[in-house]
Amino acid sequence: MLSDEYRYKILKELQSNPDLSQRELAKRLGISLGKTNFCIKALIEKGLVKAGNFKRSSDKAKYLYLLTPKGIEERVSLTHHFLHRKLQEHDELTSEIEELRKEITHVSQLTG
Amino acid sequence: MLSDEYRYKILKELQSNPDLSQRELAKRLGISLGKTNFCIKALIEKGLVKAGNFKRSSDKAKYLYLLTPKGIEERVSLTHHFLHRKLQEHDELTSEIEELRKEITHVSQLTG
DNA sequence: TATCATCGTTCACTTGATGAACAGATTCTG
DNA sequence: CAGAATCTGTTCATCAAGTGAACGATGATA
Numbered sequence: 653m654l655s656d657e658y659r660y661k662i663l664k665e666l667q668s669n670p671d672l673s674q675r676e677l678a679k680r681l682g683i684s685l686g687k688t689n690f691c692i693k694a695l696i697e698k699g700l701v702k703a704g705n706f707k708r709s710s711d712k713a714k715y716l717y718l719l720t721p722k723g724i725e726e727r728v729s730l731t732h733h734f735l736h737r738k739l740q741e742h743d744e745l746t747s748e749i750e751e752l753r754k755e756i757t758h759v760s761q762l763t764g
Numbered sequence: 765m766l767s768d769e770y771r772y773k774i775l776k777e778l779q780s781n782p783d784l785s786q787r788e789l790a791k792r793l794g795i796s797l798g799k800t801n802f803c804i805k806a807l808i809e810k811g812l813v814k815a816g817n818f819k820r821s822s823d824k825a826k827y828l829y830l831l832t833p834k835g836i837e838e839r840v841s842l843t844h845h846f847l848h849r850k851l852q853e854h855d856e857l858t859s860e861i862e863e864l865r866k867e868i869t870h871v872s873q874l875t876g
Numbered sequence: 877t878a879t880c881a882t883c884g885t886t887c888a889c890t891t892g893a894t895g896a897a898c899a900g901a902t903t904c905t906g
Numbered sequence: 907c908a909g910a911a912t913c914t915g916t917t918c919a920t921c922a923a924g925t926g927a928a929c930g931a932t933g934a935t936a
Contacts, residue, residue, distance in 0.1 A: 653922085653923065653924085673882075673883065673884085674883080674884065674885090675882085675883085675884095683924080683925095684924055684925045684926065685884090685885095685925080685926065686885090686886085686887085686924070686925060686926070687923085687924060687925080689884070689885065689886085690924095692884095693885095714882080714883045714884070714932080714933090715883080715884080728871055731864055731867055731868060731871070732868065734864060735861065735864040735865065735868065738857060738860055738861050738864060739861060741857060742854070742857050742858070742861065745850060745853060745854050745857060746854070748850055749847065749850050749851060749854060752843060752846060752847040752850060753847065755843055756843060756844065756847065759840055759843070765891090765892065765893085785913080785914065785915085786914080786915065786916095787913095787914085787915095795893080795894095796893060796894045796895065797894080797895065797915090797916095798893070798894060798895070798916090798917085798918085799892085799893060799894080801915070801916065801917090802893095804915095805916095826901080826902090826913080826914045826915070827914080827915080877936105878935100878936090879934100879935080879936080880933105880934085880935075880936100881932105881933090881934080881935095882931105882932085882933085882934095883930105883931080883932075883933095884929105884930100884931090884932105885928105885929085885930090885931105886927105886928085886929080886930105887925105887926105887927100887928095888925105888926105888927100889924105889925080889926095889927105890923105890924085890925075891922105891923085891924080891925095892921100892922090892923090892924105893920105893921085893922085893923100894918105894919105894920080894921075894922095895918105895919105895920095896917105896918100896919095896920105897916105897917085897918095897919105898915105898916085898917080899914100899915095899916090899917105900913105900914080900915090900916105901912105901913080901914070901915105902911105902912080902913070902914090903910105903911080903912070903913080904909105904910085904911070904912085905908100905909090905910080905911090906907105906908095906909095906910100
């Protein structure tokens, strides 16, 4: 349920915005509140994120979701991992596009 | 449940191989037998595919899943639709890769 | 103090996918 | 020809995953 993709996205989002509420985070990721809650808990469980003390100095937030050193390391690792994957996807997509183009010219020849 | 993606893939597969069993089709699409059955039924319901008579001349197959004229039309339309979508995905992917690259160089600068 | 907004948490519910099981038809086998 | 074996499409109980309304707790506000 906590896929690589969401581990990556959440770590990325939290690193730049630790004062995000779970609702706001859910909205940004395009997933439900329940799932967001589950994922954050999993990240805390794994020691990648620490739920900081209450933020008394500021106005709004309850928790600060801070990346641990291990979390930062994981985020770097995931970034490399994703770059590699995206490059691969890029190649596949290029082939697919090529194939679709061929198909279209083929069909338009048949139909005149 | 019958997404554009599978409507496209199934029509494409059946056009070149009408004598495919649902099990074989499922394997090629990487989905379950149940889902395949559901999708084919939906395509028949919509008049895009016709389950042909028993194939007496040949050895194996039970049904021939033949594309109707409407089905062929739909397949052409979906092909264009998908080319457009894939080109868009391609752009987005290029941006993502660019972003990941920047991020990596940024991090490597920080860590020395 | 009372009210209101926002927080994280929970969990009953929905949705979607799965594949074992079944009945019918065909093909092999002795 | 009988019976076993192998195909077919169909069904449906079961599972996994996502959803968001509802709840209690907390802090801000009037």
